[in-house]
Amino acid sequence: MIALKTIFAQIEYSMSEKDFIPAPYTTLKEEGSVTYSSPSNIALVKYWGKRENQIPANPSISFTLAACVTKTCVHYKKKAQHSDEFSFDLLFEGEAKEEFKPKINTFLKRIVAYLPFLKDYHFIINTSNSFPHSSGIASSASGMSALALCFMEMEKTFLPNITTNDFNRKVSFLSRLGSGSACRSIEGPLVQWGETSSIKGSSNLYGIKYPYEVHEIFNNFHDTILLVDKGEKQVSSTVGHELMHGHPFATQRFDQAHTNLEKLGKVLADGNLIDFISIVESEALTLHAMMMTSNPYFILMKPNTLSIINEIWKFREESNTHVCFTLDAGANVHVLYPENEKDVVFPFIKEKLVPFCQNGQYICDRIGLGAKKL
Ligand code: DP6
Secondary structure (H helix, E strand, O other), X not given: OHHHHHHHHHHHHHHHHHOOOOOOOOOOOOEEEEEEEEEEEEEEEXXXXXXXXXXXXXXXXXXXXXXXXXXXXXXXXXXXXXXXXXXXXXXXXXXXXXXXXXXXXXXXXXXXXXOHHHHHEEEEXXXXXXXXXXXXXXXXXXXXXXXXXXXXXXXXXXXXXXXXXXXHHHHHHHHHHHOHHHHHOXXXXXXXXXXXXXXXXXXXXXXXXXXXXXXXHHOOOEEEEEOOOOOOOOOOHHHHHHOOOOXXXXXXXXXXXXXXXXXXXXXXXXXXXXXXXXXXXXXXXXXXXXXXXXXXXXXXXXXXXHHHHXXXXXXXXXXXXOOEEEEOOOOOEEEEEOHHHXXXXXXXXXXXXXXXXXXXXXXEEEEOOEOEEO
């Protein structure tokens, strides 16, 4: 019985992937260019652990950001002759960046089955970030989604009848193959990724705009990103995800993510910020606890990360506000707070938390609505 269920699950899964293979193109445009801006996102329930083909080990949900974006322009020109290699130049802030090319090449290999025109063109990919380079802010979510958007916009010129829903779903599907969290950057303000029983329409293959009611307290929610350490991470997210295979607490962690997502659903509807804080901060610390208990173990937080967390806890107690923190896979701290508390919280951040930032650097971001065609 179990075996049969597994077989059905696999059939359903492979069928869904095939759905992203397009109908044959009738015409291919000779030349053109397209530009998109796509944001970063910050997970409230974290994706940590994956299976083959970028399938998440657990479901996640994130706030889409507004200020931290990657802008990517793709110029495309049809090759004189079809060749079996991908052909592209890569510019980062106007300068050639050879070291970024292997990652793009891997991305193209993963998505060519779903965008079969990719080998017919030479591309000039010109990309830049709104946030400082080497700020420790992951650019993979915004960068991979911006590139996927440009390629999908190209496909739309060959297959113009695609609906906005199908377009967004396929962009998210493609982005996921570049970087898991990138599939949550296309829309906003909240995007959920990964199958879970509490969210109808949830999928391991793409992110969906959170389909339920969201309380107005989350409108314009702030995320002030404190840049604690701008250095290169010692352990990449990709390696961190790998270390969840055979991790002693993996099963419990994956179950916890489903439970937290269900609990968060209630909080998002009723706007209970006390419960919001306890889920979000626990998720952040659990993510780092997974790193500290993997084999090999590692620590991405820095002493100043902990100092900031302690200051937030102290201030929250004293001020009766609802400021809280979350972390991504690094030392930087995302300070989250509602719009109606910004006049109290922001001066506290400037006075007490910014001194812990490297060179006093921080980014004022807030919840955003997703990618934009420029
Ligand atoms: C800690 O999406 O960067 O930010 O799929 O290997 O590219 P890859 O990993 P990535 O992992 C992000 C992990 C996280 C949590 C999250 O965003 O959910």
